Amino acid sequence: MRADGGVRQIELHRERVVLRRAVQGMRMAVNLRVSDFLGVALRGIDDAQMLVLLHRDPSLTIPLCVCADPDDLATTWLMWSELFGDRKSTRL
Numbered sequence: 369m370r371a372d373g374g375v376r377q378i379e380l381h382r383e384r385v386v387l388r389r390a391v392q393g394m395r396m397a398v399n400l401r402v403s404d405f406l407g408v409a410l411r412g413i414d415d416a417q418m419l420v421l422l423h424r425d426p427s428l429t430i431p432l433c434v435c436a437d438p439d440d441l442a443t444t445w446l447m448w449s450e451l452f453g454d455r456k457s458t459r460l
Contacts, residue, residue, distance in 0.1 A: 385400045
């Protein structure tokens with residue numbers, strides 16, 4: 369939300385997340401440990417659901433996928449949760 373034009377570039381790794389954005393023309397890279405995130409969460413949006421890597425700071429929450437099919441969503445949620453070693457998935 370705070371990034372110029374709402375644009376962020378995100379690198380996802382097993383142990384870390386690198387978020388690149390510009391705020392008021394100033395370019396920055398934010399390096400976060402995956403353990404800094406609360407977990408993989410589900411958010412309802414219109415006719416679909418969005419999986420996110422949830423952070424306490426909403427501007428650092430990372431969208432992972434948008435899906436309308438419940439079976440695809442469950443499979444994708446499991447894959448992301450296993451990838452990040454998530455023990456606490458959340459529905460928002």
